[in-house]
Amino acid sequence: MLLTDTHCHLDDRQFDADRSAVVERAFAAGVRRLLTVGYDIPSSHRSVKLAAFIPGVFAAVGVHPHDAAGAPPDYLQVLRKLADEHRVVAIGEIGLDFYRDLSPRALQREVFTRQLGLARELKLPVVIHCRESMGEVYDILSRNGTVLSGVMHCFSGNWEEAEQFLAMGFYVSIAGPVTFSKSGSLTEVAEKVPLDRLLLETDAPYLAPAPYRGRKNEPAYLVYTARRVAEIRGLSLAEVAAATSANAVRLFKCS
Numbered sequence: 001m002l003l004t005d006t007h008c009h010l011d012d013r014q015f016d017a018d019r020s021a022v023v024e025r026a027f028a029a030g031v032r033r034l035l036t037v038g039y040d041i042p043s044s045h046r047s048v049k050l051a052a053f054i055p056g057v058f059a060a061v062g063v064h065p066h067d068a069a070g071a072p073p074d075y076l077q078v079l080r081k082l083a084d085e086h087r088v089v090a091i092g093e094i095g096l097d098f099y100r101d102l103s104p105r106a107l108q109r110e111v112f113t114r115q116l117g118l119a120r121e122l123k124l125p126v127v128i129h130c131r132e133s134m135g136e137v138y139d140i141l142s143r144n145g146t147v148l149s150g151v152m153h154c155f156s157g158n159w160e161e162a163e164q165f166l167a168m169g170f171y172v173s174i175a176g177p178v179t180f181s182k183s184g185s186l187t188e189v190a191e192k193v194p195l196d197r198l199l200l201e202t203d204a205p206y207l208a209p210a211p212y213r214g215r216k217n218e219p220a221y222l223v224y225t226a227r228r229v230a231e232i233r234g235l236s237l238a239e240v241a242a243a244t245s246a247n248a249v250r251l252f253k254c255s
């Protein structure tokens with residue numbers, strides 16, 4: 001079995017003490033391909049370095065909406081350079097977050113749109129972070145037409161919303177909350193997303209699935225999310241692993 005964690009933050013400070021053990025545990029659990037995702041310029045640099053040194057690790061580089069206000073003036077040039085490095089497979093995470101509003105919305109929109117332009121220019125897929133901003137993210141992405149491919153990471157919308165992004169050609173990624181007892185509409189999304197558009201992720205060190213809810217998450221725990229998705233869809237764990245890993249390779253060319 002080969003599972004692919006399409007979204008984690010392996011560079012996070014919380015992994016400083018045990019990073020190589022975390023990777024070993026992931027591999028032992030069958031999670032043998034990981035995409036570590038940048039959220040600002042320093043974390044994008046760190047992610048690129050991890051991808052260069054750890055087999056099975058790939059990187060995405062980008063500025064998260066929370067960090068839009070702190071982006072240096074030359075962030076686009078820096079990202080363009082980083083995207084050229086070995087095993088960098090996507091621009092992300094990028095998007096809009098109107099839940100926490102840590103950067104002014106106008107600035108979030110500007111930084112998001114510019115990075116979409118960069119992804120288009122470099123022909124790279126995008127990793128989209130979207131919180132309380134579904135309608136606007138949809139409008140912005142649809143203005144970029146079919147030239148962009150990507151994933152709605154840690155999807156938290158309902159099935160109707162998922163369908164809109166699927167219609168644009170996007171993938172939908174399911175994270176740990178699908179294992180919670182009150183997972184609500186996420187269960188329906190995990191059941192209905194076409195098997196060739198479904199991705200899995202941990203978003204580690206955040207969002208640990210049951211039975212580790214509230215604790216530090218790590219890529220090895222992807223197995224719990226995969227098992228729950230398999231159960232919801234009436235498939236075996238091996239079938240879900242194979243399909244979602246094939247999807248990750250198709251989208252990110254990470255093989």
Ligand SMILES: [Zn+2]
Pocket residue numbers: 093129130153154
């Ligand atoms: Zn995110």
Ligand SMILES: [Zn+2]
Pocket residue numbers: 007008009037093203
């Ligand atoms: Zn993330």
